[in-house]
Amino acid sequence: MPVKLEMDAGLYERLCPGIRIRPLDGTRDWVRCADLQKEIWGYPDSAEVVPGSFLAITPHIGGLLLGAYAGRNRLVGFAWAVPAFHEGRRTYHSHMLGILPAFRRRNIGWALKMVQRDLALARGIHEIHWTFDPLQSGNARFNLCRLGASVRAYVRDFYGRSDSPLHSAIPTDRFIATWSLTAARVVRYRAQMLAEAPPTGRLPDRWDPVLAAESRRRADRPQRIHLGNEYLFEVPENLEMLKKENLRAARRWQTLLRLACIDFFAKGYRIDRFVEALINGKTRYYYLFRAPTGKEGKVAWLSKCKFRAEPGTS
Numbered sequence: 001m002p003v004k005l006e007m008d009a010g011l012y013e014r015l016c017p018g019i020r021i022r023p024l025d026g027t028r029d030w031v032r033c034a035d036l037q038k039e040i041w042g043y044p045d046s047a048e049v050v051p052g053s054f055l056a057i058t059p060h061i062g063g064l065l066l067g068a069y070a071g072r073n074r075l076v077g078f079a080w081a082v083p084a085f086h087e088g089r090r091t092y093h094s095h096m097l098g099i100l101p102a103f104r105r106r107n108i109g110w111a112l113k114m115v116q117r118d119l120a121l122a123r124g125i126h127e128i129h130w131t132f133d134p135l136q137s138g139n140a141r142f143n144l145c146r147l148g149a150s151v152r153a154y155v156r157d158f159y160g161r162s163d164s165p166l167h168s169a170i171p172t173d174r175f176i177a178t179w180s181l182t183a184a185r186v187v188r189y190r191a192q193m194l195a196e197a198p199p200t201g202r203l204p205d206r207w208d209p210v211l212a213a214e215s216r217r218r219a220d221r222p223q224r225i226h227l228g229n230e231y232l233f234e235v236p237e238n239l240e241m242l243k244k245e246n247l248r249a250a251r252r253w254q255t256l257l258r259l260a261c262i263d264f265f266a267k268g269y270r271i272d273r274f275v276e277a278l279i280n281g282k283t284r285y286y287y288l289f290r291a292p293t294g295k296e297g298k299v300a301w302l303s304k305c306k307f308r309a310e311p312g313t314s
């Protein structure tokens with residue numbers, strides 16, 4: 001029997017006026033959702049699109065397929081999550097979240113994720129995972145600064161070759177985001193958004209002198225900076241532009257971030273902040289890795305490979 005989703009999206013719809021959030025319902029919606037995937041990810045053919053016939057299983061398996069509707073019932077975005085297991089816990093894996101380009105930056109993605117969170121919690125699920133491209137600064141900002149997700153895992157070439165223009169030309173390396181639904185930061189960010197005082201991604205002041213010294217380095221290379229128990233790794237402001245202008249640089253950037261992540265995650269570091277700094281009139285973006293603390297951290301430190309105090313910029 002399909003499970004009906006009991007939800008109240010009004011709280012979040014307030015922040016994206018003119019939009020209604022409700023579960024996708026019936027063949028027409030599922031087919032439209034398949035078309036939407038083509039529009040959002042720009043797939044040239046259907047091979048990578050999840051078909052309506054597969055989306056249809058969602059209510060039967062306890063999944064969450066939510067749509068954002070504008071005007072007279074026009075589907076403009078959606079979020080799809082399926083039940084999963086993670087380290088023995090019941091979780092959701094959120095496989096897709098997409099908003100039509102003309103409707104982006106109006107809090108619709110955020111509202112869909114908030115409803116997804118409420119529904120997961122109502123079912124006793126406290127954690128949702130998904131993947132995202134570590135080099136897409138917009139997605140990083142959305143996931144870390146707005147939702148409060150964190151990252152502890154990096155997977156090389158997760159999806160293999162993709163024909164989406166958003167994924168093309170470099171391997172599909174991915175972060176695995178962990179969204180701990182009742183974590184203090186997640187609860188705080190949600191409250192800040194609802195109070196219309198969104199959390200900022202400002203870098204703590206202690207980094208200012210280090211960044212000032214670093215600013216002399218070449219602008220086309222990612223900055224990698226170490227301060228005490230924290231580590232910054234720069235992300236390109238606009239990956240699509242970088243891929244168009246200098247594909248070699250984009251590939252190099254990916255390789256350097258991959259190496260840093262494999263090294264740091266193995267030592268128990270995690271990323272829960274995505275920060276920005278104004279350097280010589282240009283805004284630059286960084287992941288902030290934090291050293292492990294407590295028991296878990298000590299085990300990671302003892303059992304994993306050697307620590308290089310300051311991996312230099314190559």
Ligand SMILES: CC(C)(COP(=O)(O)OP(=O)(O)OC[C@H]1O[C@@H](n2cnc3c(N)ncnc32)[C@H](O)[C@@H]1OP(=O)(O)O)[C@@H](O)C(=O)NCCC(=O)NCCS
Nearest residue numbers: 097098099104105106107108109110132138139141142146
């Ligand atoms: C990622 C995506 C789902 C975000 O949806 P959205 O409705 O535009 O996001 P919201 O309006 O809720 O964004 C909330 C905040 O996230 C951040 N953000 C979202 N997209 C961003 C972008 N492209 N660049 C920088 N920041 C971005 C911003 O801080 C934004 O708040 P602001 O506009 O007040 O600065 C949408 O851009 C999309 O569909 N992208 C293509 C598909 C995709 O990459 N999906 C994977 C998602 S992990």
